[in-house]
Amino acid sequence: MLSMTLEDYLESIFLLGRGRNPVRITDVAKKLKVKKSTVVNAIRKLQQEGFVIHERYGDILLTQKGIEMASRVYERHLAIFSFLVEILGVPEEIANKEACGIEHYIGEETAKTLSLFIEFSRLCPQLQKIIYEDFRKYKNSGTIPDICSEEGKKMLKLTQLKVGQKAIVKKIDCDRSIKSRLLTMGIVPGVEIQVEKVAPLGDPIDILVRGYHLSLRREEAQCIEVEEA
Amino acid sequence: MLSMTLEDYLESIFLLGRGRNPVRITDVAKKLKVKKSTVVNAIRKLQQEGFVIHERYGDILLTQKGIEMASRVYERHLAIFSFLVEILGVPEEIANKEACGIEHYIGEETAKTLSLFIEFSRLCPQLQKIIYEDFRKYKNSGTIPDICSEEGKKMLKLTQLKVGQKAIVKKIDCDRSIKSRLLTMGIVPGVEIQVEKVAPLGDPIDILVRGYHLSLRREEAQCIEVEEA
DNA sequence: CTTGACTGTTCGATTAATCTAACATAAAAT
DNA sequence: ATTTTATGTTAGATTAATCGAACAGTCAAG
Incomplete structure (x- = not known):
């Protein structure tokens, strides 16, 4: 329904505009590291599809439809980011970059499940302990923690x-x-x-x-x- | 170094060719659901970059470089797929499709860590138990399992x-x-x-x-x- | 050996996303 | 009020990936 690229534009507008700052073409261009003309192009398409409102030389505003879509995308982003950082221990900057790509390929269902998984891990001290102690140890040294090996097997x-x-x-x-x-x-x-x-x-x-x-x-x-x- | 699309072509050739079947243009076209002319185009680029060898009207062969690249991509695919299926419980078909997209955005480091995480979960019955019993329960009913709530807190x-x-x-x-x-x-x-x-x-x-x-x-x-x- | 029936190739067109460069407008500074 | 600076827009070019349609090659069945 919306190309990945356009999803990115929408998400950027959403993030830049939180706290009700007006969002301008230049902000988006800077954030996505593209030229302004490219942004103008993208905004035009988003406007045609009814996701944003933009008057010549004016601020970019998300429509209701735009806000909904953007927050869906951002939720996916957040779920992926949190997973990478909290479970896998990926550095935040890398996690953010990778989440930016992955968010377009992960389905609504999967994203929801992933969110639940993160939520669950935050709620469950037992799981946290295994992830933060045993998994990290395994990751860094290859040692299989005691709690994992069953007794009496060679x-x-x-x-x-x-x-x-x-x-x-x-x-x-x-x-x-x-x-x-x-x-x-x-x-x-x-x-x-x-x-x-x-x-x-x-x-x-x-x-x-x-x-x-x-x-x-x-x-x-x-x-x-x-x-x- | 290689566009996502070309990575896909490479991966397909790799998978189709396992078991040393010769891979033909038509096979790739069918697998990726594109027209043959598109495949010819892609193969030409892969050949220019030294990933495959392809004589006119002949079979497609991976070079050493091609095999290495393809198996790297495939390993990422596998790690993502396994995570989606084994940890999140996503249906295999969906997991496979999503992994196809995600594999291009996940870095080598992250993929390695993800693999380790899957490996670790397979090795660790305790973790498996939490994921397969407690997380599934939480996912399906929202119930926070007993093992998670600390005592005496309201x-x-x-x-x-x-x-x-x-x-x-x-x-x-x-x-x-x-x-x-x-x-x-x-x-x-x-x-x-x-x-x-x-x-x-x-x-x-x-x-x-x-x-x-x-x-x-x-x-x-x-x-x-x-x-x- | 000829002839289908596939299989593979070429060519030109299309689309999305991007760029550059020139131009237009608005806002701020003088 | 004019000029400057920053911002926004347009137009035209480019690139990657795709398609369709026409053309070319291979090979096995007759």
């Missing part, structure tokens, strides 16, 4: 498993290209695998993942850490 | 607070327009507020949020639920 390399044995993938520790191949085959942390067949020298190893048979090179299997099921 | 409407009293915002329960106004003023769940002054009939109410003074209508204050600090 960590093994996939290559150490015997035929028929089942295990849960816990970690994949190798360089990008192999890792991405493994990921696209559905081998991701948390998934259950079963060893089907091992060739004489341990290469290849046939495994079962989510009902599919896969054949792994030893080199690949070596970097998959699992926990006995 | 829930109140903001209007019930006395001057000078501090409280934590727990829930905002009103229609979009008021809610969005409150959000833009920084009144969000989890934030601490203090009542500064209450006018004779309880309208307006002056409060302090993150060091700023705000004046709220009674109507607005009514729908803010807080917990005594």
